[in-house]
Amino acid sequence: MKILVAVKRVVDYAVKIRVKPDKTGVDTQNVKMSMNPFCEIALEEALRIKEAGFAKEVVAVSIGPSQCVDTLRTGLAMGADRGIHVETSSSFLPLTIAKILKSIAEVENPELIFLGKQAIDDDCNQTGQMVAALLGWPQATFASKVVLDKEKHVATVDREVDGGLETLCVDLPAVITTDLRLNQPRYASLPNIMKAKSKPIKKMTVQDLKVDIKSDIEILEVTEPPKRKSGVMVSSVDELIEKLRNEAHVV
Amino acid sequence: MMMQKLRRSGELIRYGSKSLINLRPNKDSLSRSVSGFVNHYETKGKHFESNVGNYNTELHHGCLGRNLGMLQQYKCFGSSSASKIQRNPLFSSLDSKDVSYFKEILGDRNVVEDEERLETANTDWMQKYKGSSKLMLLPKNTEEVSQILQYCDSRRLAVVPQGGNTGLVGGSVPVFDEVIINVGLMNKVLAFDEVSGVLVCEAGCILENLATFLDTKGFIMPLDLGAKGSCHIGGNVSTNAGGLRLIRYGSLHGTVLGLEAVTANGNVLDMLGTLRKDNTGYDLKHLFIGSEGSLGIVTKVSILTQPKLSSVNLAFIACKDYLSCQKLLVEAKRNLGEILSAYEFLDNNSMDLVLNHLDGVRNPVSSTENFYILIETTGSDETNDREKLEAFLLKSLEKGLVSDGVIAQDINQASSFWRIREGITEALQKAGAVYKYDLSLPVEEIYNIVNDLRGRLGDLANVMGYGHLGDGNLHLNISAAEYNDKLLGLIEPYVYEWTSKHRGSISAEHGLGVMKANEIFYSKTPETVAIMASIKKLLDPKGILNPYKVLPHSLFSH
Numbered sequence: 092m093k094i095l096v097a098v099k100r101v102v103d104y105a106v107k108i109r110v111k112p113d114k115t116g117v118d119t120q121n122v123k124m125s126m127n128p129f130c131e132i133a134l135e136e137a138l139r140i141k142e143a144g145f146a147k148e149v150v151a152v153s154i155g156p157s158q159c160v161d162t163l164r165t166g167l168a169m170g171a172d173r174g175i176h177v178e179t180s181s182s183f184l185p186l187t188i189a190k191i192l193k194s195i196a197e198v199e200n201p202e203l204i205f206l207g208k209q210a211i212d213d214d215c216n217q218t219g220q221m222v223a224a225l226l227g228w229p230q231a232t233f234a235s236k237v238v239l240d241k242e243k244h245v246a247t248v249d250r251e252v253d254g255g256l257e258t259l260c261v262d263l264p265a266v267i268t269t270d271l272r273l274n275q276p277r278y279a280s281l282p283n284i285m286k287a288k289s290k291p292i293k294k295m296t297v298q299d300l301k302v303d304i305k306s307d308i309e310i311l312e313v314t315e316p317p318k319r320k321s322g323v324m325v326s327s328v329d330e331l332i333e334k335l336r337n338e339a340h341v342v
Numbered sequence: 343m344m345m346q347k348l349r350r351s352g353e354l355i356r357y358g359s360k361s362l363i364n365l366r367p368n369k370d371s372l373s374r375s376v377s378g379f380v381n382h383y384e385t386k387g388k389h390f391e392s393n394v395g396n397y398n399t400e401l402h403h404g405c406l407g408r409n410l411g412m413l414q415q416y417k418c419f420g421s422s423s424a425s426k427i428q429r430n431p432l433f434s435s436l437d438s439k440d441v442s443y444f445k446e447i448l449g450d451r452n453v454v455e456d457e458e459r460l461e462t463a464n465t466d467w468m469q470k471y472k473g474s475s476k477l478m479l480l481p482k483n484t485e486e487v488s489q490i491l492q493y494c495d496s497r498r499l500a501v502v503p504q505g506g507n508t509g510l511v512g513g514s515v516p517v518f519d520e521v522i523i524n525v526g527l528m529n530k531v532l533a534f535d536e537v538s539g540v541l542v543c544e545a546g547c548i549l550e551n552l553a554t555f556l557d558t559k560g561f562i563m564p565l566d567l568g569a570k571g572s573c574h575i576g577g578n579v580s581t582n583a584g585g586l587r588l589i590r591y592g593s594l595h596g597t598v599l600g601l602e603a604v605t606a607n608g609n610v611l612d613m614l615g616t617l618r619k620d621n622t623g624y625d626l627k628h629l630f631i632g633s634e635g636s637l638g639i640v641t642k643v644s645i646l647t648q649p650k651l652s653s654v655n656l657a658f659i660a661c662k663d664y665l666s667c668q669k670l671l672v673e674a675k676r677n678l679g680e681i682l683s684a685y686e687f688l689d690n691n692s693m694d695l696v697l698n699h700l701d702g703v704r705n706p707v708s709s710t711e712n713f714y715i716l717i718e719t720t721g722s723d724e725t726n727d728r729e730k731l732e733a734f735l736l737k738s739l740e741k742g743l744v745s746d747g748v749i750a751q752d753i754n755q756a757s758s759f760w761r762i763r764e765g766i767t768e769a770l771q772k773a774g775a776v777y778k779y780d781l782s783l784p785v786e787e788i789y790n791i792v793n794d795l796r797g798r799l800g801d802l803a804n805v806m807g808y809g810h811l812g813d814g815n816l817h818l819n820i821s822a823a824e825y826n827d828k829l830l831g832l833i834e835p836y837v838y839e840w841t842s843k844h845r846g847s848i849s850a851e852h853g854l855g856v857m858k859a860n861e862i863f864y865s866k867t868p869e870t871v872a873i874m875a876s877i878k879k880l881l882d883p884k885g886i887l888n889p890y891k892v893l894p895h896s897l898f899s900h
């Protein structure tokens with residue numbers, strides 16, 4: 092069995108996000124970029140499945156500018172067997188990414204596709220669902236536990252939903268998106284970094300994959316959230332209640 | 343939402359909670375005799391008469407208990423023979439006229455008599471040293487500092503300069519009833535030159551606030567330490583704080599370009615230059631760097647900051663023996679030279695302690711080894727720097743210098759590696775009694791003292807070594823279930839003598855404060871200390887500035 096894992100290069104989550112002065116997007120110049128944390132979790136899960144003997148190969152895919160190779164190298168150093176880099180200088184919205192992943196899936200024929208439940212830059216939480224829909228595969232999103240049954244060819248997935256867990260059984264091939272508590276990703280060790288150097292990364296372009304990249308979404312403006320107003324000290328409980336009632340309108 | 347949640351969860355990593363009580367006992371006597379050194383000394387045939395003649399030249403053994411005046415036990419932990427210092431009877435006691443005067447110059451608000459606030463200001467960060475001051479003054483500018491000191495000097499009221507109160511040797515809190523002068527309200531950035539990177543600011547600026555300010559300009563402070571959220575730049579200068587970036591940017595003696603300080607009699611010394619080069623006479627600002635508030639109150643600082651570089655990489659490495667750590671350091675300097683920004687080490691006992699006492703910490707490498715090293719690089723080219731670090735580590739792995747290791751792939755991973763190194767202090771507090779030493783030693787000797795002490799103490803205690811290996815700075819810590827005199831007797835003066843024998847320093851970066859004032863002779867000759875005493879006498883004839891600290895009490899007995 093082969094597992095495909097999508098890994099996105101994003102602004103490191105510990106970096107304070109700055110909006111570009113011209114409001115066309117987020118400033119990424121001289122900013123630390125890392126693998127999206129949910130993608131790391133997705134990759135870790137795929138690796139564990141492989142180590143448990145359920146899969147033979149883990150393939151990491153990244154779509155974006157040339158530096159995505161660094162993200163793929165990280166994936167390979169964690170243990171992925173090979174990488175696919177779809178190089179493009181434009182930044183795509185989830186539907187385009189889903190189309191690209193679909194056409195890669197058609198070539199690679201994986202039985203499982205792992206994605207993070209969302210990327211921490213755009214917070215879209217759409218790509219996994221779209222890939223599943225385009226492929227016509229079952230999907231299990233927000234996974235916090237994944238158990239494979241090789242014989243029955245199904246995956247049992249615990250999902251984190253509001254107020255508790257939902258357990259799903261999906262037939263393979265399937266798409267699974269990962270939540271924070273699924274696992275704790277491993278570090279890239281020196282021996283594995285060394286091994287990663289000889290693992291292949293295949294370059295592709297959007298044209299190779301014959302994907303229509305026309306987007307029907309246009310971004311008009313990116314702005315910072317309004318600054319929080321500073322609080323006020325109230326002198327009594329009565330004043331607090333009065334403010335909650337008449338200013339905040341919450342009681 | 344989730345992005346926020348995740349970002350937030352990463353933040354808790356860098357700072358541990360405040361440590362609880364650190365119960366380090368004091369060794370009250372020093373066996374080496376230094377009698378008579380203060381009065382005369384000869385240099386190159388010239389005869390100098392020192393002007394400290396009225397200082398008692400014999401070391402004062404507090405426990406011999408002169409029962410004169412007020413005798414106060416200021417430290418009582420961990421040793422039954424706790425040291426006692428006598429309050430200098432020449433100092434006046436605060437009266438209501440003093441308070442009125444201070445209110446006149448500072449305004450009511452900035453003269454603090456509130457018990458709760460005084461309780462905090464009287465107690466040090468480790469909750470180990472506690473004074474009983476009845477007054478804290480919060481001046482807003484140099485002029486006010488000057489007026490306060492002029493008055494205190496004329497009244498012979500002793501004072502203790504206080505910054506963020508994060509010092510680790512009891513220097514920032516009163517021993518008795520000294521008036522606390524805290525410059526925390528003097529927290530303005532005065533100038534920043536984006537060409538030269540020179541920052542001029544008031545002494546009460548909190549280090550982290552300066553770092554945040556500089557971040558918006560694309561610069562960083564040349565020093566960084568765990569206490570950055572509280573400590574003041576004035577406190578850093580006064581302790582000559584080292585920290586994590588020293589290996590890269592050097593000590594404050596190099597990066598501080600100028601100072602303004604007020605001496606005991608209220609004189610304002612304007613040495614606030616912003617020049618990198620200025621060889622005109624004695625460079626007096628250096629006297630105030632690291633003198634722990636004993637010569638004057640620092641009111642303004644001019645400091646050379648560094649451009650913020652975009653590429654930071656961190657590796658957590660395992661080594662099988664100390665010799666490998668040392669060889670790796672030499673190699674790292676040679677191969678990573680221009681990008682090396684930290685080289686920290688810890689032994690496996692320290693690692694175990696952290697794993698056992700801190701939540702959510704895991705050993706980044708899969709195998710247990712005897713030593714772990716953090717190597718950080720800071721440079722301007724992410725791809726190049728990373729390749730360089732990888733190539734260096736892989737070569738070291740092949741050579742057998744390194745037995746395993748990981749490289750952080752994102753900032754969260756880097757924070758969790760730092761958490762191990764920076765969490766040791768906190769873990770030690772949780773583990774029970776701890777005896778702490780901050781030593782400078784030749785790098786090749788550093789771990790010998792740990793081994794020797796382990797042999798000496800056997801099962802009595804857990805001996806740990808960690809620290810800024812790149813700077814030759816060992817934090818030697820002895821952790822035991824509880825304090826006991828037998829153990830202490832085996833540690834001291836052994837550790838000080840050992841350090842002295844190897845020409846090390848008994849205080850690499852924390853200073854002497856009240857904790858080690860009497861131990862200075864282990865690292866400085868009597869002749870040197872005599873000059874220090876003369877300088878103290880010159881700048882502070884009545885000894886009102888931070889008494890009982892830094893220099894041996896004997897020199898100031900009455």
Ligand SMILES: Cc1cc2nc3c(=O)[nH]c(=O)nc-3n(C[C@H](O)[C@H](O)[C@H](O)COP(=O)(O)OP(=O)(O)OC[C@H]3O[C@@H](n4cnc5c(N)ncnc54)[C@H](O)[C@@H]3O)c2cc1C
Pocket residue numbers: 467502503504505506507508509510513514515525545566567568569572573574575576577578579580581582583584585586634635636638639640641851852855888
């Ligand atoms: C968690 C933690 C980590 C630390 N890590 C390091 C480290 O890596 N490296 C290191 O070197 N130190 C370290 N320290 C100790 C370090 O000395 C202090 O954190 C810091 O430099 C002191 O600054 P402060 O403003 O808190 O000064 P305080 O603690 O208030 O005072 C320290 C001394 O300076 C004097 N002083 C303070 N302000 C002035 C002033 N304006 N004028 C004259 N004298 C003044 C005081 O009288 C006292 O003697 C650490 C401490 C903690 C709690």
